[in-house]
Amino acid sequence: MEKNMRLKAKKSLGQNYLVADAVAGRIVEAISPKVGELIFEIGPGRGALTSHLSASGADVVAFEIDKMLAEELKQVFRDNENVEIVKEDILKVDFGAEAGKRGKKNYKIIGNIPYMLTSTIILRIPWEAGSTVAVIMVQKEVADRIVTPVGETNCGLLTVFLQSYLNVERVLKVAAGSFRPRPGVDSAVLRLAPVRIKGAPADKKLYFAFLKKAFSMRRKKLRNVLFRRDAAAKREGVKRLETLSGVDLSKRAENLKLDDWFNLFSSYVEMG
Numbered sequence: 001m002e003k004n005m006r007l008k009a010k011k012s013l014g015q016n017y018l019v020a021d022a023v024a025g026r027i028v029e030a031i032s033p034k035v036g037e038l039i040f041e042i043g044p045g046r047g048a049l050t051s052h053l054s055a056s057g058a059d060v061v062a063f064e065i066d067k068m069l070a071e072e073l074k075q076v077f078r079d080n081e082n083v084e085i086v087k088e089d090i091l092k093v094d095f096g097a098e099a100g101k102r103g104k105k106n107y108k109i110i111g112n113i114p115y116m117l118t119s120t121i122i123l124r125i126p127w128e129a130g131s132t133v134a135v136i137m138v139q140k141e142v143a144d145r146i147v148t149p150v151g152e153t154n155c156g157l158l159t160v161f162l163q164s165y166l167n168v169e170r171v172l173k174v175a176a177g178s179f180r181p182r183p184g185v186d187s188a189v190l191r192l193a194p195v196r197i198k199g200a201p202a203d204k205k206l207y208f209a210f211l212k213k214a215f216s217m218r219r220k221k222l223r224n225v226l227f228r229r230d231a232a233a234k235r236e237g238v239k240r241l242e243t244l245s246g247v248d249l250s251k252r253a254e255n256l257k258l259d260d261w262f263n264l265f266s267s268y269v270e271m272g
């Protein structure tokens, strides 16, 4: 595919192209593409993943922000009836609406995405009601953090939030040498599938804001992060929240289990 495409990689768009075709094949395998199902690809670049997706017989809609690349890709895939290239900024794309336009409710998401968009895109996934699975390439360290079991030292805001709604799994490590230009870091591919966990907050926005606050000073005890009022009011607040939630607030954010987070959040909201 790439030999037809001589465009210079743009750093500002995070254009590090996957050149290891076997790796591209394994990434696509991780999404188990099936004939006729709808797959949205984010940032197809030079089509490394797109060509494997196309070969699977799935209906592929690939959103590429770079006009020149999108034009080239349209040429490359002009005879592939199951591939649609859309020149668009992924941040403006509503997957649910795009699926609806094509008469579908469910879809899969795949992307070797620019690292500056990682958090924005990954954080959208719990809201994607129609997504049955997402396979996303991220920086290796980010992947490690996201898959860390909740309650272990490396866990953070992304870990807790994502694992409250998704089953997260690292399916592949990808060395920097698999890309051109070669990035400064290694990568990993995550598979994120929706999961219903009893007690997971329905108000994701408020839950996220709460977790953000709780993780804002991760080395401090939660009692000092969640309550910053004068001593008497703080003592009272801590006592009430501990009684309501059953969570020991002398712990740090990284030490809480998922159930603790659900209880703590609902009690915190209840206290107003």
Ligand code: SAM
Binding pocket: 013, 014, 015, 016, 017, 018, 019, 042, 043, 044, 045, 046, 047, 048, 049, 063, 064, 065, 066, 069, 088, 089, 090, 091, 111, 112, 113, 114
């Ligand atoms: N998927 C290709 C691959 O594996 O070789 C390209 C990967 S490259 C890391 C990221 C791609 O995302 C580039 O083609 C870039 O132009 C595109 N891109 C960057 N920002 C984007 C955005 N906001 N919306 C859609 N595509 C974007």
